Amino acid sequence: MVATGTYKDILASNSLTAQYLNETLKIEVPKKRRTSKYSLDIIGARENNLKNINVSFPLGMLTVITGVSGSGKSTLVKKIVYPALQKELTGFGDKPGQFTELKGNYSNVKHIEFVDQNPIGRSSRSNPVTYIKAYDDIRALYSKQKLSTIRNYAAKHFSFNVDGGRCETCKGEGEVTIEMQFMADVHLECETCKGKRFKKEVLEVTFADKNIDDILNMTIDDAIVFFDENHVTKIKTKLQPLQDVGLGYVTLGQSSSTLSGGEAQRIKLASFLGKGNTKETALFVFDEPTTGLHFHDIKKLLKSFNALIEKGHSIIVVEHNLELIKCADYIIDLGPTGGEYGGHLVASGTPEEIVKVKASETGKYLQEKL
Ligand SMILES: Nc1ncnc2c1ncn2[C@@H]1O[C@H](COP(=O)(O)OP(=O)(O)O)[C@@H](O)[C@H]1O
Ligand SMILES: [Mg+2]
Ligand SMILES: [Zn+2]
Incomplete structure (x- = not known):
C-alpha cells in the first residue's frame, strides 16, 4: 500500500498516482503536431448511424477519433476502415459495412492491424x-x-x-x-x-x-x-x-x-516494435486502448505509439481519455450525440483547431488540457 487517505493526503504522498495528480509527473502536450501529405479517405460512410460522411485519415501520425458513446466511432473503424482496407490489401476478410469508396494516396500502407486487449494465448504454455x-x-x-x-x-x-x-x-x-x-x-x-x-x-x-x-x-x-x-x-x-x-x-x-488486457495489448505492440524498420508500413487501429491503464501506463503507451510512428507507421485510435486525446496530431470528432442523432462529423483537425469548434463537446473538455 503506497498511499491511503483523503484526496489531500494522497496529493502529499509520493505514490505514482499522487505524482500525476500533483503534476510532479506529467503527460506533456507535444510541442508540435505532425503533418502529412498522405491520407486514407473514406467516402460515404453509412453503416449503423453514420450519416453518409466523408472522413480523411492522415497517415504517418497519431489520429484520434473522439465523440460521446454511441456516436459511431467503433462503427467507423471496426466496420469500415479495418475491413475495407484489409480486403483491398489482402483480398480476404469480413465484408465491410456500408460505404461508397476508399480514396487517397495510401499506397505506402501494406498492412492493417487491429490491436485489441484480447488475451495473446489461452494455453499456459504461451508466454x-x-x-x-x-x-x-x-x-x-x-x-x-x-x-x-x-x-x-x-x-x-x-x-x-x-x-x-x-x-x-x-x-x-x-x-x-x-x-x-x-x-x-x-x-x-x-x-x-x-x-x-x-x-x-x-x-x-x-x-x-x-x-x-x-x-x-x-x-x-x-x-x-x-x-x-x-x-x-x-x-x-x-x-x-x-x-x-x-x-x-x-x-x-x-x-x-494471466496477463491483464492492457499487458496483452502492449505485448502485441512490442512484437511490432521488434520487427525493425521496414518500407512496408502498417496502419494500426486501436479501440479505447487506455481502458484499465494508469497515467503512467498511458505515458508508456504513448511512447510506444511514437516509436511506431518514427518507424513510418500510422496509428488510428478511438479514445475518450483526454491525456491521450491532447497528444493527437489530428482529431476526428463524431457526434453530436449518440444513436440516431449521432454519426455526423462534428469537427476534424489538430487539437488546437478542435477547441475552436463551438459544436464540439470534446473541444470544451480538451480546452483545459492545452
Ligand atoms: N450491429 C448493430 N446494429 C444496429 N445498430 C448498431 C449496431 N452496432 C452499433 N449500433 C448502433 O450504432 C451507433 C454507433 O455505435 P458505435 O459505433 O458502437 O458507437 P461508439 O463506438 O462511438 O460508442 C449506436 O447507436 C449503436 O447502438
Ligand atoms: Mg465504441
Ligand atoms: Zn511437471
Missing part, C-alpha cells in the same frame, strides 16, 4: 517470450551448451510444447488441473517437476550458471542485463521492445492467460 519469438533463440542457446552436446539435446528438449525435455507428468505446464464437478478447476503444482516444467536432466544444463527454469523466472529487466553481460546480443535485442512498452517487470515465463 511473453514465445509471443515475441525470443524463446526460439533461448532454446537454441541452451542446446549449444557443452552438456547438451554430450547428451545430444536439441533445441526441442528445451521446449514445453513437445515431448523430449519437458516434464512428462504435467506436459510442461508446471501444474496439473483437477476438474471439480460444479466448481472451478483446481490447479496444483506438479509433484514431479515441482512447477519447473522440465525433466531434472534438462535442468542440469546451464548457461552462465542459470538453467532454463531460472531464465523463465527472470523479469524482462533482469534478463536484458543478464544476456547483455553474457554477450548474447541477439536475445537482448529481442527482449528490448518488451521493456520499451513498460513490461520490464513481467517474467519471461509468465503464462499468457
